[in-house]
Amino acid sequence: MGVFHTALIAIEKAVKIPLFGCRMCGQCILHSTGLVCPMNCPKNLRNGPCGGVLVDGHCEVKPEMRCVWVRAYEGSQRLPVWKDHLTHLQPPVDWRLQGTSSWANLASGRDRRVPAGWGAADGAGSSQEPGVRA
Amino acid sequence: MTRAAAPRSRLETILRAGRFAVTAEMQPSNGADPEEVRRYAAELRGKVDAANCTDNPAAHPHLSALAAGAFVAQAGVEPVVQLACRDRNRLALQADLLGAAALGARNVLLLTGDDVSAGDHPEAKPLFDIDSIHLLRIARGLRDEGTYLSGRALSSRPSFFIGAVENPFAPPHDFRPTRLAKKIEAGAEFIQTQLCFNFPRLVEFMKRCRELGLLERVFVLVSVYVARSARAMRYLRDVVPGIDVPDEILARLEKATPGRQAEEGFRLALETVGALRETPGVSGIHLISIKGQEAILRLIEAAGLLPRPEA
Numbered sequence: 358m359g360v361f362h363t364a365l366i367a368i369e370k371a372v373k374i375p376l377f378g379c380r381m382c383g384q385c386i387l388h389s390t391g392l393v394c395p396m397n398c399p400k401n402l403r404n405g406p407c408g409g410v411l412v413d414g415h416c417e418v419k420p421e422m423r424c425v426w427v428r429a430y431e432g433s434q435r436l437p438v439w440k441d442h443l444t445h446l447q448p449p450v451d452w453r454l455q456g457t458s459s460w461a462n463l464a465s466g467r468d469r470r471v472p473a474g475w476g477a478a479d480g481a482g483s484s485q486e487p488g489v490r491a
Numbered sequence: 492m493t494r495a496a497a498p499r500s501r502l503e504t505i506l507r508a509g510r511f512a513v514t515a516e517m518q519p520s521n522g523a524d525p526e527e528v529r530r531y532a533a534e535l536r537g538k539v540d541a542a543n544c545t546d547n548p549a550a551h552p553h554l555s556a557l558a559a560g561a562f563v564a565q566a567g568v569e570p571v572v573q574l575a576c577r578d579r580n581r582l583a584l585q586a587d588l589l590g591a592a593a594l595g596a597r598n599v600l601l602l603t604g605d606d607v608s609a610g611d612h613p614e615a616k617p618l619f620d621i622d623s624i625h626l627l628r629i630a631r632g633l634r635d636e637g638t639y640l641s642g643r644a645l646s647s648r649p650s651f652f653i654g655a656v657e658n659p660f661a662p663p664h665d666f667r668p669t670r671l672a673k674k675i676e677a678g679a680e681f682i683q684t685q686l687c688f689n690f691p692r693l694v695e696f697m698k699r700c701r702e703l704g705l706l707e708r709v710f711v712l713v714s715v716y717v718a719r720s721a722r723a724m725r726y727l728r729d730v731v732p733g734i735d736v737p738d739e740i741l742a743r744l745e746k747a748t749p750g751r752q753a754e755e756g757f758r759l760a761l762e763t764v765g766a767l768r769e770t771p772g773v774s775g776i777h778l779i780s781i782k783g784q785e786a787i788l789r790l791i792e793a794a795g796l797l798p799r800p801e802a
Contacts, residue, residue, distance in 0.1 A: 403624075
């Protein structure tokens with residue numbers, strides 16, 4: 358990793374950790390999650406809340422914390438754009454990118470590379486209509 | 492590419508025929524004796540369309556769901572093998588999906604799972620490599636595309652009826668139908684809900700699902716709990732995350748004398764089943780009871796759900 362990358366990571370951390378509690382997963386989807394970092398979910402959920410959200414909207418694992426996905430849902434409803442992004446299927450996390458700069462990965466397209474069996478980068482990839490089989 | 496020679500599951504056949512389905516959660520086994528699993532399965536034989544074999548429920552280890560599923564099938568009951576993302580990464584999950592299919596499982600239920608902090612090994616490393624929606628997509632890929640997540644080809648495909656869970660009763664309530672839509676897009680063909688005590692909330696959820704066109708794409712089985720006491724109900728409300736027990740439901744059990752609470756809990760479950768059968772879009776029920784399956788069996792009988800249809 359060159360000096361440029363090291364500097365980029367330092368800047369990204371300085372900006373995104375205080376603002377969003379960023380975990381530097383290297384494949385940022387903040388704009389799709391109401392500007393709430395999903396990696397703060399103790400279950401690393403990328404596609405919405407688990408079934409264990411407490412009645413008061415707090416996290417079952419860390420009851421002192423409001424559920425990341427309750428906040429993400431509220432946040433997405435407040436955003437003027439990207440509201441519908443919460444409905445997108447987000448691919449599995451590529452753990453190799455942990456600690457790298459999501460900005461660099463965005464620029465290079467590295468963060469959109471998904472396993473061949475996942476399908477297209479922005480969806481589940483559908484070789485057939487999802488859901489009910491004939 | 493060969494497809495595993497497997498007929499449609501009994502559960503899928505019954506649901507597609509428009510019959511009201513009955514599934515139950517099987518008592519998990521704490522030992523290595525297959526007789527224990529066979530005994531639980533034998534109790535349910537002919538009384539349910541399928542029995543769920545849970546995967547370390549509430550983050551407590553038990554005899555594995557895969558093994559239980561195989562013994563349940565041998566005992567003449569169709570298993571729904573549950574797999575949670577808590578304890579395995581994507582490699583192990585895919586291996587177990589194939590293993591479950593090879594052991595005769597035609598139904599799988601894929602979920603994220605409770606956190607390890609809910610169980611008796613809170614010091615364990617929680618995996619959560621992928622989430623339930625990823626796992627649904629992977630199961631569909633194995634079955635319909637004949638490939639692993641990596642894209643590598645299988646030598647034969649599993650044949651699954653793919654299930655998921657959803658909790659209409661947990662926040663953010665407005666987002667729950669959308670989350671179900673994502674699960675359907677990923678591969679879910681049926682869901683079993685979290686326990687239903689807040690009936691108006693369920694009706695609201697179903698209404699929204701209908702508006703989104705989800706009920707033509709997924710079968711919804713609603714979970715019903717047979718409470719044995721007010722204490723058990725309070726435990727669910729206060730200790731088990733994601734369960735919404737309205738005050739009036741708890742009050743109803745508390746009003747009964749301790750000797751009558753089991754009967755009141757049973758009556759409550761029976762009323763819920765009756766209401767669910769009248770609720771458009773509800774395709775069946777999933778019955779759960781803790782400590783013993785007798786209450787479930789009694790409920791199925793009292794609700795007039797016997798005999799179960801031929802599939």
